[in-house]
Amino acid sequence: MSMSALIELEAVEHRFSDGSEGLRGCNLSLGAGRRHALLGANGAGKTTLLEHLNGLLRPSAGQLRWHGKPYDYGRAGLSELRRRVGLVFQNPDRQLFSALVEEDVSFGPLNLGLDDATVRARVASALEAVGLDGYGRRPVHHLSFGQKKRVCIAGVLAMEPEVLLLDEPMAGLDAPMQVELEALLDRLAARGVTTILSTHDVDFAWRWADDIHLMAAGRCIASTPARNLRAHGDALQAAGQRLPQALVLHTELAARGVLPAGAAPRSMDALLAALRALPITEFSGEIQI
Structure with a gap:
């Protein structure tokens, strides 16, 4: 377990009373x-996971830890x-x-x-x-x-x-x-x-x-x-x-030399601000339609 982890799930499974599976061997570490x-x-199991984190649901198998100690x-x-x-x-x-x-x-x-x-x-x-x-x-x-x-x-x-x-x-x-x-x-x-x-x-x-945690099929x-x-x-x-729109557009603009490569703006507003900050000469050249 990471020293900075606040909550950790280890191979957590949850089966509902109707037999359906909410979590399937889910592993996750959440930093403070x-x-x-x-x-x-x-x-995907997002709500089921949240309800395990505060003990509303109890796992059918596996273990949750809080500050390194198993849930009581x-x-x-x-x-x-x-x-x-x-x-x-x-x-x-x-x-x-x-x-x-x-x-x-x-x-x-x-x-x-x-x-x-x-x-x-x-x-x-x-x-x-x-x-x-x-x-x-x-x-x-x-x-x-x-x-x-x-x-x-x-x-x-x-x-x-x-x-x-x-x-x-x-x-x-x-x-x-x-x-x-x-x-x-x-x-x-x-x-x-x-x-x-x-x-x-x-x-x-x-x-x-x-931090982003991607969930699918209960894990x-x-x-x-x-x-x-x-x-x-x-x-x-x-x-x-899908990839975030701001990230996709930044990748395309960087490939065309309009914006520098590297860390992408985290929102469309931030991306527009980066474009507006460029000298107008960056967009010079003939535009063909």
């Missing part, structure tokens, strides 16, 4: 303080694990059950036995972190889908976890809400929160993640720092993915 993207098509599936062990590893479901209605926002966000800290003043401080801090300061007395059912997702994240943050797990966090959000959520994830990463999320959006994963078929994704074209294809 990193942004991790689990990338794969629907049905006793009541006290699971309680401690879920305090430190928080999961946000794809559908917020699966996670929200209180009438008011502050009641929902305070549920976890209250279960830790914290005093009222500490709970109130944690709720206020968590709501501020997700951009919902002043929403504490709002009825949950009056919130938009995106606001509900942020309340779910606040509820996890109020536990002050080391790890934040998010299942398809961008699903169901319009473009402005996706921008807001990505900014929130950036702020959490800056605070040192290890973030692990599932997605099938390769452009988002390329733009956001430090992790490749793990790589995002900057090295270019070298994993075959694994991307096996995971039902």
